[in-house]
Amino acid sequence: MAIPRYWRNTQHYYNLIGSKCKKCGRVYFPQRSVCADDDSAELEEHPLSREGKILTFTVLRTSLSDPSKENTDVIVSEMPLVLAIIELEKGVNVTAPIIECEPEDIKIGSKVEAVFRKIMEKGEKGILGYSYKFRLMR
């Protein structure tokens, strides 16, 4: 991922900040400038809850990353990768890895919290990418 492209998303990846329509109250993540429901352009920043629950999940056992290839984005994750769709607020869901867990401990409905982790390395000398991931709440 190009550096400016990554930078444009840092508000999302670092802080889980969405936007809320002042007119109808609908919350969006990622942020957007016009409400899809009522076409209003009056939206304000809305920090999302950093806690949520798992709606569905999978344990991915084949990776996209190919570390042998120079200059490709390498997703930093240990295999198997637990991926989940997490509900942060009513109607606001995200897709993200669940870390620091045994795959068999994950259930639909499990409570999770957001943590800040490295997710990408671009080659040996390239940028590092950080983002939200989640872990089970203790």
Added chain:
Amino acid sequence: MKKVAIVGIGMTKLGNLWDKDFSQLGLEAGSKAVFDAGLTSKDINSLYVGTMSSGLFVEQEHTGSLFSGMLGLNNVPATRVEGACASGGIAIRQAYLDILSGKSNVSMALGVEKMTDVSLSQATKALATASSQNFEAWFGATFPALYAMIARLHMHKYGTTEEQMALCAVKNHKNAIHNEYAQFRKEIKVEDVMGSTMVSDPIKLLDCSPITDGAASVILADEESAKKLTDTPIWINASSQGSDVISLHERQDMTTLSATVKAAKDAFLQSKLKPKDIKCVEVHDCFTIAELCALEDLGFCKKGDAGRFIEDGNTHLNAEISVNASGGLKAKGHPIGASGIAQAVEAVTQLRQEAKHRQVDDIKHVMTHNVGGTGGTAVVHIFGRD
């Protein structure tokens, strides 16, 4: 309302076609369709090319020009359309609309994908571009992972089992034995699916459609031209398309493809048909769970009932409804941009009564269902003998 028919079909064998180039595949399918229609390339008024990711797979864009030139078309408008795995279905629909608009009498839809010139990880990455790059693929989500999350939720909500999903793969492999174009013509058992490599729980290798090279083409004509060309025009009774948010996690119900629901509703309205009138359907089974969702979303069984519907044998050849008589994407193969058109080729073959050992008896209509991504795009067509 003007009528539009399919008057010519052509496709290549699907599979690992090491000896065939992207451009040769398109030429082979397109010229077969032209010959089948009894036309020459100079009779085609417009071309729509469906290819999902020729840029990433073979570093070739501008495929409208490429195939117009390969096929020797007469400087006609040649347009590439893209809607991920639904690119082929969209190409047919655009050709159909071109004829309805009166700008064309005879149009070609051509779908081509050449997927095996890149490594498996490059192919997986190219396919993942059909999901949200910033909010799904960035986190490591691949298509098997996204469909696995649909499957997990379907199992949780409706009690669907992995064996019920496996039955789709078993049935589709059985049907493909009789399809000379199919990538896999080999019977498999439920135990083979259950014992195959876990890709992304609960999706196993034999729940997945393969990486496939291939091309397919159909020639569409207005009523007057169609009647001159053939005694067996296959009419397009309905052509509909729906869309939805690109990310799976943004959907209110992640086990329902709203784009399919909308396209199906429109198709039944246009054709004045009901689900019970359809005895043969080609659904988009990129993963076995997708076949379950399709049966529900198209209206052939109630939401949540597809697992039991399949287990009861309703979807076998010449049972209640013949689902994927061709072998489906699972066994026939899934050359992304060509898949929607290969479905139409099967529909026409069935309606012409030329499907031999996989022929569905006494059919008047065939439905095809082509999905892009996890359901961001869906295209539904109904074809008929009148």
